[in-house]
Amino acid sequence: MKKIIQNLLFVVLLSLVLMPEAQSDDKYLSGMGDIYWNVNKAPTIDIFDLGGEDVSYDNDLGALVPTEGDITPPVWKPIIAIVMDDMGVDRKKSERVVRNLNASITLSFLPYSTNVQEQVDVAMERGYEVILHLPMEPDRETVNPGPNHLAVGMTKEQIQKNLLMNLDGFSGYVGVNNHMGSKFSRNRPGVETVMEEIKKRGVFFLDSRTTLHTILRKVAQEHGISATYRDVFLDHVETPEFVVAALCKVEDIARLNGSAVAIGHPKDITLDALEAWLPEVETRGFKLVPLSVVLKYRQSEDVVANIVPPDVGSEEK
Numbered sequence: 001m002k003k004i005i006q007n008l009l010f011v012v013l014l015s016l017v018l019m020p021e022a023q024s025d026d027k028y029l030s031g032m033g034d035i036y037w038n039v040n041k042a043p044t045i046d047i048f049d050l051g052g053e054d055v056s057y058d059n060d061l062g063a064l065v066p067t068e069g070d071i072t073p074p075v076w077k078p079i080i081a082i083v084m085d086d087m088g089v090d091r092k093k094s095e096r097v098v099r100n101l102n103a104s105i106t107l108s109f110l111p112y113s114t115n116v117q118e119q120v121d122v123a124m125e126r127g128y129e130v131i132l133h134l135p136m137e138p139d140r141e142t143v144n145p146g147p148n149h150l151a152v153g154m155t156k157e158q159i160q161k162n163l164l165m166n167l168d169g170f171s172g173y174v175g176v177n178n179h180m181g182s183k184f185s186r187n188r189p190g191v192e193t194v195m196e197e198i199k200k201r202g203v204f205f206l207d208s209r210t211t212l213h214t215i216l217r218k219v220a221q222e223h224g225i226s227a228t229y230r231d232v233f234l235d236h237v238e239t240p241e242f243v244v245a246a247l248c249k250v251e252d253i254a255r256l257n258g259s260a261v262a263i264g265h266p267k268d269i270t271l272d273a274l275e276a277w278l279p280e281v282e283t284r285g286f287k288l289v290p291l292s293v294v295l296k297y298r299q300s301e302d303v304v305a306n307i308v309p310p311d312v313g314s315e316e317k
Helices: 002-018 091-100 116-125 156-167 188-201 216-222 240-257 268-284 291-299
Strands: 079-087 106-109 129-136 175-180 204-207 227-229 259-264
Touching: 079 091, 079 129, 079 175, 079 240, 079 268, 079 291, 091 116, 091 268, 106 116, 106 175, 116 129, 129 156, 129 291, 156 188, 175 291, 188 216, 204 216, 204 291, 216 227, 227 291, 240 259, 240 268, 259 291
Parallel strands: 079 106, 079 259, 106 129, 129 175, 175 204, 204 227
Antiparallel strands: none
16 A cells, blocks of 8 residues: 555656646746746856856756746755855955855865865864865866866876875865866766775765766766765856846755755855845745755655756856
């Protein structure tokens, strides 16, 4: 009897997920208009999904956010993880992050930052979850990913050497995400080498999705590594209006999908927006959580409608 009930529940949920779309104009909840993907029109670039250190403008980007008819809204509070990349390099702004922002956000430190372990220790003492921001080669040669980055033209031995220098850069991190990497993240031999070592470390992986063609999350999962993906970049267009609109999109995704992951950087416009947004987001029905919580949620067997957006976007300018 229990098995029959489970099967019936699965059929009902599946029918809800697969039913024809019910929205009136095939656009997303934010009401931001054609800056989002419209399923009945020609493909357009989602400006919230691209930007940062190495923009890779692909013309065939897929739908980033499910429309209302694609998914059964969660009955619990949607969860949101904010990841602050590039921590440690700009000491003043990094200290502002640790001092002023909600400790539920996750901080990603660059291993080549000056006195990085000292900065990480302070962040952890204040309750922040910390991950390591692993430098990888971007497509644009004019962009510098930093010292000891991982590059496509390296031998396996060179990649391993640089990888170990980065992963041993500081201790206390529970996960890793890529810094830039629009070129390296689609190179399977190099990515395989990375994941072999990360598997040994017992940490999770966040695919920052800096290119449409990234295979980081896929290869991580093939190696049995807990892995998830970034949904929105907050600040590659450096205006207050853009950051505020990007945070609205984060809420849209979380409301529809049950969870959302956003990546920002320690810039004044981003910190100004987050300092205003973070104290209010939970009053609107969301729960702010560390990245590891979103990862566990997305892997949970309780999530029947596991709709994952395509690997699109870039944080690389």
